[in-house]
Amino acid sequence: MILRSRLARAAAVAALGVALASGVAGCSGSTGSSAHATTQSLDAQAFAARASEPGVVILDVRTPEEFATGHLPGAINIDVESGSFTDQVASLDKTATYAVYCRSGNRSAVAMDQMAGEGFTDLADLAGGITAWSQAGGAIVTN
Numbered sequence: 694m695i696l697r698s699r700l701a702r703a704a705a706v707a708a709l710g711v712a713l714a715s716g717v718a719g720c721s722g723s724t725g726s727s728a729h730a731t732t733q734s735l736d737a738q739a740f741a742a743r744a745s746e747p748g749v750v751i752l753d754v755r756t757p758e759e760f761a762t763g764h765l766p767g768a769i770n771i772d773v774e775s776g777s778f779t780d781q782v783a784s785l786d787k788t789a790t791y792a793v794y795c796r797s798g799n800r801s802a803v804a805m806d807q808m809a810g811e812g813f814t815d816l817a818d819l820a821g822g823i824t825a826w827s828q829a830g831g832a833i834v835t836n
Contacts, residue, residue: 730809737829794819
């Protein structure tokens with residue numbers, strides 16, 4: 694009876710280990726809060742490569758005033774701190790690929806978490822934000 698109990702416990706532990714390993718492998722490369730979202734933080738060079746891919750939406754989540762002082766070429770602006778952020782991103786294609794940035798990387802991480810929670814599936818932010826972009830020599834426009 695004791696042996697059977699130990700075997701059952703060992704089997705349960707093994708099953709738990711497999712379940713945990715599968716869950717970890719299934720989320721590999723993902724830092725987001727949604728089980729279906731792929732989120733990542735990219736340095737300026739990798740972010741530039743991603744942003745240049747066809748169909749990628751470049752999303753600046755700073756305030757409109759910050760956006761006006763300079764932004765990445767082709768970026769759209771939706772302020773993550775605005776009360777209408779969730780409503781505004783709801784009109785975007787959740788299956789598109791997004792390159793998200795802010796000034797330093799904090800607000801873009803918040804925006805990606807919110808977007809992942811809303812069902813967006815492919816999100817990356819710019820580590821260090823537009824500050825790192827500028828320091829790396831990335832183009833900034835005002836228009």
